[in-house]
Amino acid sequence: MPRKFFVGGNWKRNGTRDTISKIVEEFNKGPSVADADVEVVIGVPFVYADFTQEKLRKDWKLSVQNCWIGKGGAFTGEVSAEMIKDAGIPWVILGHSERRHLPELKESDETVAIKVAYALANGLKVMACIGELLEEREKGQTQAVNERQLKAIAAKLKEEDWKNVVIAYEPVWAIGTGKVATPEQAQEVHEQVRAWVASNVSPSVAAEVRILYGGSVTAKNSVELAGKPDVDGFLVGGASLKPEFLDIVAAYK
Numbered sequence: 591m592p593r594k595f596f597v598g599g600n601w602k603r604n605g606t607r608d609t610i611s612k613i614v615e616e617f618n619k620g621p622s623v624a625d626a627d628v629e630v631v632i633g634v635p636f637v638y639a640d641f642t643q644e645k646l647r648k649d650w651k652l653s654v655q656n657c658w659i660g661k662g663g664a665f666t667g668e669v670s671a672e673m674i675k676d677a678g679i680p681w682v683i684l685g686h687s688e689r690r691h692l693p694e695l696k697e698s699d700e701t702v703a704i705k706v707a708y709a710l711a712n713g714l715k716v717m718a719c720i721g722e723l724l725e726e727r728e729k730g731q732t733q734a735v736n737e738r739q740l741k742a743i744a745a746k747l748k749e750e751d752w753k754n755v756v757i758a759y760e761p762v763w764a765i766g767t768g769k770v771a772t773p774e775q776a777q778e779v780h781e782q783v784r785a786w787v788a789s790n791v792s793p794s795v796a797a798e799v800r801i802l803y804g805g806s807v808t809a810k811n812s813v814e815l816a817g818k819p820d821v822d823g824f825l826v827g828g829a830s831l832k833p834e835f836l837d838i839v840a841a842y843k
């Protein structure tokens with residue numbers, strides 16, 4: 591069965607009530623995706639989740655960009671998966687490279703894996719991010735890094751969990767740099783990721799799991815990327831805050 595195209599937006603630490611109102615007004619003008627072969631999910635900052643959810647078109651879904659581990663309790667400032675679920679937000683982005691590599695955050699493979707399992711166990715769907723640093727690519731370690739990150743996640747999941755997981759391959763060297771991976775580079779890695787899932791999870795999960803590309807995706811480069819057989823969509827940063835995001839949503843056509 592063909593995989594439904596998936597376009598995620600990651601607003602990161604951006605937006606104000608005013609700018610969100612304006613961009614959501616633009617997004618709401620786009621064609622309906624209710625009966626289309628594409629799924630659209632917007633990752634927003636926690637503090638603007640309700641605000642955005644109230645205004646955003648109902649055929650697009652909402653995500654947050656992190657969750658903490660463990661139910662409730664004395665974790666000042668943290669947000670649990672139960673709270674996210676209770677707030678009616680179906681998705682969460684986990685393992686983003688900015689949370690793995692920023693010195694203030696430094697989330698380990700194990701922490702990311704625990705969060706993914708915990709979010710799924712609490713009824714959330716997960717965009718699980720993987721991806722290599724430039725120096726890792728230059729040393730020919732891309733596949734090893736991605737498989738190491740995937741292995742940590744897979745070790746905590748049951749096969750049926752994967753129906754609620756989307757894998758986002760985001761080469762760190764392409765994030766926010768304008769240096770988008772070529773369609774061939776993206777296809778090569780996506781093929782490796784799908785092959786790893788087939789061998790280490792199951793062939794059926796490998797056939798069904800969406801593998802997104804993220805890293806300087808724009809309306810201009812999205813169509814050729816979308817044309818690659820193992821590119822099932824995108825996780826878009828900067829361009830998800832602009833009207834051109836509507837063109838990226840349509841790139842699968």
Ligand SMILES: O=C(COP(=O)(O)O)NO
Nearest residue numbers: 600765766805806827828
């Ligand atoms: O981090 C990204 C990609 O960001 P850009 O599209 O701005 O490169 N997605 O999660």
